[in-house]
Amino acid sequence: MSPADLIPAPRAVEGPYRTSFVLGTGTAIAAAPGTEGVARWLRTTLGSALGRELPPGVAGAAHTITLRIDPSLQREAYRLSVASGVEIVGGTAAGVFWGAQTLRQLLGPDAYRRACVDPEAWRGIAHQVIEDAPRFAWRGLMLDVSRHFLPKDDVLRCLDLLAAHKLNVFHFHLTDDQGWRIEIKRYPRLTDIGAWRARTKYGHRASELWDERPHGGYYSQDDIREIVAYAAERHIAVVPEIDIPGHSQAAIAAYPELGNTDVIDTTTLSVWDNWGINPNVLAPTDNTLRFYEGVFEEILGLFPAAVSPFVHVGGDECLKDQWKASPAAQARIEELGLADEDELQSWFIRHFDTWLADRGRRLIGWDEILQGGSRAKGRAPVERDEEEGARNERPLDEERRQGVRAPGGETTELGLAPGAAVSSWRGYAGGIAAAEAGHDVVMCPQQQVYLDHRQHGGAEEPMPIGYVRTLEDVYRFEPVPPVLSPEAAAHILGTQANVWTEVMQDRSRVDYQVFPRLAAFAEVAWSALAAPADRDFADFERRMTAHYKRLDALGVDYRPPGGPLPWQKRPGVIGRPIEGAPPNV
Template sequence: MNKLFLCIFTLLLVKADLHAQVNVIPQPLEVTSPSKGTFSLSDKTPIIYKQKGLEKSAAFLNGYLSQFYGFSLKQGNIKATTGIYLKIGNKAEKVAGNYALEVKKEGIFITAATEEGVFYGIQTLIQLLDPTEKTVQIPFVLIKDEPRFQYRGMHLDVTRHFFPLAFVKKYIDYLALHKMNYFHWHLTDDQGWRIEIKKYPKLTELGSTRKGTITGFLPGTGNTNTPHGGFYTQDEIRELVKYASDRYITVIPEIEMPGHGSAALTAYSFLGCTGGPYKVQETWGVFDDVFCAGNEQTFAFLQGVIDEVIALFPAKYIHIGGDECPKTSWKKCPKCQQRMKDHQLKNEHELQSYFVQRMEKYVNSKGKSIIGWDEILEGGLAQNATVMSWNGEEGGIEAAKQKHDAIMTPGNYMYFDYAQTAKRDSLTMPGLTTLQKVYSYEPVPQHLPKELTKYILGAQANVWTEYMSSPAKVEYMIFPRMSALSEVLWSSKESRNWNAFEKRLKRQFDRYKLWGANYYPFFQTAKSEAK
């Protein structure tokens, strides 16, 4: 009996020691240790693969090692007695992105059914590297893993504040390191138009720059009176899309309509109901001037924009916004009122539905699908639309009931522009979204019938940048909440445990330091708030 107790106690100690060494976020599905020991990784270790496509995963690992550990590895179809072996197996995957990673004395073996799965195995391998040491010893371990949700997203608003391409690439790397696979790029709004459209050059000539920006919390305590602007050329966008694709991340562009159009109206005043004058907004909020729904030129313009957007982004989806569209100008506009009569529309909500459905049909005709914020449910949902639910979970639930796909992004859990602490430590939006709250989020609504849960594709966090004027502030607002979100979206519901996550987070903070990323000091602040 004593021997049995000793064996069990020893096994528990070994398992505890293993988990102490394997501080991976998001938590893998299975972690075991067939034998005890470590593998030494050095510049003499090659990355070995035969199949085409795996060079992208090898290159990502090499780039990481070179940047943070000071050495890189030979890669390719190399003959060697030991190394990092990458392989696409013959088994069909049950879940897109699954992989197996084994570390033993003969080498490191990453096997998956697809290139994407191998890439996720590389991300786990990176997390087995000690971020506080330059000598790399990796514990012997066997990991079998797969993602829970097919949509694991992060959003970035570049309209309220413009960020250079180099930072957007860095942001993409952060997503990759957290096994995220969708980047929602918010490119147009009232405060700036950020994408070059060759057919309409005034969009960037006039619409990309505002004359100033309010200071302090809305409605503001003053104005910088300093022009703020910037946009991405089509060549830069192609570069970014490829950069993301090499990391198995799909970029979804958002072109706002029918609301949030001040920048576009400033460039082309005929797009509005009144003809102007319009301006690129210097403050935040919702504005009455929107695209005119009764003007055929509006649709011709937006179709021209969509044509160029589709050529730049190979993603299945185009996000058309559809949120926060005041009906004030439509109610006063003779053209909009005539449109309602012609199509027997009962009210302006149905006019918005007409607008969205008409644009959806055009997008569908180009082989693409639309995503819209949950206001696109008003007046009737477009035929093939995916709903992004931000006003709570109701929009996602309603979409699923109508057998439409939904992506959950409720503001009280998924808005990373909200403060992280009740003792507000910087200028932010007025909401509060703590790290614990993000980690507690369950994307599948509790009361959704089981047969409808398949319509919940996953979830996404949104980063609105009214109060984020620098890359450092963006990093501060996303870390460590992005790490919590990654576990919500990747790991099984059953494996999620706050206490275990909090322990692993301490090592994640070491990674933030290694990356040179700014971050919110959760442990220090949480301790002071508990007093």
């Protein structure tokens, strides 16, 4: 395998020249202090795949893979040098790990298998030097396990796939109307009741089909600890999402007092079995605040700050109809001196913004957390799909800079604590506003990087949802809007692709939607410095020829370039395709 076949593409390659290193039965690993975890990963992963023991060796010796840290390099940068031995030098252990992932690609697709298929195979690598570093610090994938639960082993496999593509953030969407997926010991009904639904809509919500089997599942706290530790060994940060105050019917079904009991009989609610935006939202009461403080206390214990300081609070698609009809909610608005229900939602989010900041954590939320954070009089356009996107949003205009101060803490001009960050999903507008106000931003616009959207306009796509987003479309995605000043652009932490699983019933369907587009996204996040129109898609497509063999070895059920295979289609199950496609920035 040649460095010309690497995905994501490295920044600089010297060579390759003649073959000089062969991974044989005598190959050893020399791990300098701080790289022991990478050495362990190499032994268990490459050693098993290629049938080699890879015992401890002497740094710099022939037939030895030497691992070391050089603090003069950027944190995730690495230099991989191949001569009679291999040396991988990283700015930190993370950089060494990404260099080890590049070594794995150079060794060929058999290096991605779980056991050796040919112990006698010749594993030669040509003399070369690869110097590389990522463009963005946040290179993520959001996986929704609430709409369709994925067992723990599938989550661990997902982490391996992220690592193989040099992605380093796993946004774990754990709660929604359709299921609560994490054990909270002080509130056992969240999983006893909230983790299970009686049946499931099959296809888009307009479909007349139902899967009448009960569906559900959840991760125990030990499962979560295992997932977080497994991710950390692969230098992946896990960011949990607990969605508030909307997308909460599963929690209300488990604890009816969390809902707007003066508007509806919440004791009649069950975990939702359909898709869309649900009107049953949390009541803005002190009881609700204390309840979720208890939830977040356990969350903080399971997701250590050393792994990631961020906690995602959702904050999206909160319909205000019940609050408008609720005497208790209206009294709360009057008590707090708020203008309307938008500011009530902002108050709710700011409460947890301050609560998390007081505990050394950082809130991140979908761009609706900007709603009601100013007393804006005008309405500016927001890029979104009218039906699938949020309602009742208050888009930002120039008057957003007036700001609203949150009780008990300093806020920025958008009414959030200075450390709060925004996931910009309804287009670029929310991210632009947040970055200009000094907030960090993760760009994940649905029009570009929602991988639940269909990959082709053909009728054979299974349950087609949203815009057509081809492999090339994702490859040409640009996370940093050119309208940003250099100062604001510095607040773009990075980017992530989002995977919502309403029409993905199992791992195979997730694979089909995510791959091969995640490979294109990984290159955007790691190495795509050129303007979108200047990126060489033909070269990327050529490199994908080698990468498909890696995905085959990993057992990924990707969408083939020629279209879905017969067993990947879902004839007769309707989706919701959207015609037209907003342009990239």
